[in-house]
Amino acid sequence: MSKFRTDNVIKFIDNKFEGTCDSLEMEYQRIPVKTPDMNTHIESFHPILEEEYNSCNELKCHLEVYAIASEYMNDYN
Numbered sequence: 001m002s003k004f005r006t007d008n009v010i011k012f013i014d015n016k017f018e019g020t021c022d023s024l025e026m027e028y029q030r031i032p033v034k035t036p037d038m039n040t041h042i043e044s045f046h047p048i049l050e051e052e053y054n055s056c057n058e059l060k061c062h063l064e065v066y067a068i069a070s071e072y073m074n075d076y077n
Helices: 015-023 036-052 062-076
Strands: 003-006 027-030
Touching (some): 015 027, 036 062
Parallel strands (some): 003 027
């Protein structure tokens, strides 16, 4: 079963999101409020991605963003 952890941003509190996780059989966990240290991998990933890719590239569409993010995640991991 896939696992998915997020903070408490409004888009992750939505019932439709939780329903989608259930239908995909994903284990979903929300970290407690004001505890970014419980989600350290993604908290550190976003600033690095922003600095190394987004600020250096003029991205024109979501497919281009997806391609660059996928390439970066392969290199990062």
